[in-house]
Amino acid sequence: MLRVYNTYSLEKEPFTPQVPGEITMYLCGPTVYNYIHIGNARSAVAFDTIRRYLEWRGFTVNFVSNFTDLGDKVIAQGEKEGLTEEEVADKYAAAFGEDAGQLNVKPATTRPRATEYMEEMVDFVQKLIDQDQAYVVGGDVYFSTKKFPNYTALSHQKMDELEENAAGRLGEEDQDQKQDPADFALWKAEDREGVTAWPSPWGPGRPGWHLECSVMNDQLLGETIDIHAGGIDLTFPHHTNELAQSESYHHKQFVRYWLHNGFVNVNDEKMSKSLGNFVTIHDLLQEDIDPQGLRFFLAKTNYRRAISYSADRLAQSQAELDKLYRTYQALEKAQVQLVKEVTPEVQSQVGELDQAFVAAMDDDFNTENAVTVIFDLATLINRLLAETQLTRGDAVLLKNRLQTWLGIFGVENLEQEVELTPDQEKMLEERRLARENKDFAASDDLRDRLLATGLVVRDSSQGQTWEMKK
Ligand SMILES: [Zn+2]
Known part of the structure; x- marks a missing residue:
């Protein structure tokens, strides 16, 4: 209700x-x-x-x-x-x-x-x-x-x-x-x-x-x-x-x-004229920011509460959104079993999240709780990607939820590129080759070096995945 x-x-x-x-x-x-x-x-x-x-x-x-x-x-x-x-x-x-x-x-x-x-x-x-x-x-x-x-x-x-x-x-x-x-x-x-x-x-x-x-x-x-x-x-x-x-x-x-x-x-x-701290959207968007990230930042606080804007808080929120982009992109790239049925375990876990999402939003549009559910979904997706091979049905269901829920927050382009530094990209590629050649000493070394730059690398049946360190 x-x-x-x-x-x-x-x-x-x-x-x-x-x-x-x-x-x-x-x-x-x-x-x-x-x-x-x-x-x-x-x-x-x-x-x-x-x-x-x-x-x-x-x-x-x-x-x-x-x-x-x-x-x-x-x-x-x-x-x-x-x-x-x-x-x-x-x-x-x-x-x-x-x-x-x-x-x-x-x-x-x-x-x-x-x-x-x-x-x-x-x-x-x-x-x-x-x-x-x-x-x-x-x-x-x-x-x-x-x-x-x-x-x-x-x-x-x-x-x-x-x-x-x-x-x-x-x-x-x-x-x-x-x-x-x-x-x-x-x-x-x-x-x-x-x-x-x-x-x-x-x-x-x-x-x-x-x-x-x-x-x-x-x-x-x-x-x-x-x-x-x-x-x-x-x-x-x-x-x-x-x-x-x-x-x-x-x-x-x-x-x-x-x-x-x-x-x-x-x-x-x-914000007031006398403090001269008016931030216009026109000015903000001239800067190198992801407009979708600004949208997400504004949408995720419960609508009746005050929002505290600062460049740092916006950047922090962007980093969170980047994680969701990466989860979506990893899901898209994942190799799946060519089975259209959804695994019962996935079905039931998504079902629980469905209920939690609707319960949050039905409670006077509690977007903060709804965002928590979206991150729970991302955690589930990342865990499944690391542990098992999804069926095509699983992947479709999980992608659909991520898209739908973020879509309600006005975030519709999940293909958004998350930027890695050229160094990180180079090391990821070297590590992929090292693993291909079964050079595990080099691969471990590269994993540590990547971690030092803030990237956590994991290995799964679909190859290496990475995410920003929390
Ligand atoms: Zn009016």
């Missing part, structure tokens, strides 16, 4: 979609004004891994994720680069596509942009005004949080504390226009020169940030969706306000399961 942790209830709940076998899922995407940083990538990778698992479990997933292509950040970046808002959005939407592609994040079923839904957003706001849930001040429209019951149900804040905090900001920007300090903008008047404004019954303006996600959910997925996902920092105010808007609009539950991913820390510090 699949269970997921719902931020709304603060509990792991049994997961059942509204329509059996079909899941509607929405992930808040990035504002396209810059290259995405490792925190944005983490969110994309975490929910892509979850989506891949759900699909592997037999669900079809209608996966919508947006681009926010308007707002102050886009405007400011346009001024900096001498581009229009649209040009900024196009440039960085394309960059997102490239980075996400390198990380093997599957394209969303639909990738809407906020500016494509302007009329729908205006209609949405008008209905909230008609229902007396929102009010107009000058050219702005605000949502009346007091009129929405249980406004802080998702963020689990106390309403009076929230108001105190908001009151502390009185005098800033538009706070003095609001009826209540906790109210938020649905629409803002816009009259700056050179800045895009859209027509509305309240004058030219721009939508508030939260509005687009409510409207795109409604237009693309329906009144009630199964999974709404995003970074934990979006819980308040963004998702709190989405929920208030959508449930006021439809008078129905908006989201059945709220899933939030944890932060990424860089060198054990929170």
Whole structure:
């Protein structure tokens, strides 16, 4: 039974979609004004891994994720680069596509942009005004949080504390226009020169940030969706306000399961503008790294936990992945008996691992435990290769599991070359020849020398195999 942790209830709940076998899922995407940083990538990778698992479990997933292509950040970046808002959005939407592609994040079923839904957003706001849930001040429209019951149900804040905090900001920007300090903008008047404004019954303006996600959910997925996902920092105010808007609009539950991913820390510090430690995927991928290794690094930590990124930790994770590549490649090269039956022993051991893998992932997508199962599988494969000659059926089964499970983590190319130094390659070849010539003294000597370089060499019925020293 699949269970997921719902931020709304603060509990792991049994997961059942509204329509059996079909899941509607929405992930808040990035504002396209810059290259995405490792925190944005983490969110994309975490929910892509979850989506891949759900699909592997037999669900079809209608996966919508947006681009926010308007707002102050886009405007400011346009001024900096001498581009229009649209040009900024196009440039960085394309960059997102490239980075996400390198990380093997599957394209969303639909990738809407906020500016494509302007009329729908205006209609949405008008209905909230008609229902007396929102009010107009000058050219702005605000949502009346007091009129929405249980406004802080998702963020689990106390309403009076929230108001105190908001009151502390009185005098800033538009706070003095609001009826209540906790109210938020649905629409803002816009009259700056050179800045895009859209027509509305309240004058030219721009939508508030939260509005687009409510409207795109409604237009693309329906009144009630199964999974709404995003970074934990979006819980308040963004998702709190989405929920208030959508449930006021439809008078129905908006989201059945709220899933939030944890932060990424860089060198054990929170990533922040002031520390200047933002790591962009664009920069990282310029370096000589395996994009698949970065994907694996981001996917293997449980999605709700914080990830600690550092170059060392990434390298360590890469070394682990290299072991899996090598296991797969050894399996591919192994000479097998031409028997298509699977050996009962192999069948039963793989069966146990199957159960363990599903149990891990069904427990709120516990990727850390699932990775342990993948390494258990690799250990089993290496042991079998050293001890027995596999049947063709065994090899097919073992390869299939390694491919399938790593595939859920977004690691699909297992033919990836693992680099040996020229010296190591030379010594391996010399040792192979020494054994062929039954020169065991030379072969032992070469084994010791290889061990000194970090390679453990073993001999099996299929010849010598090697792996990096643990
Ligand atoms: Zn959103």
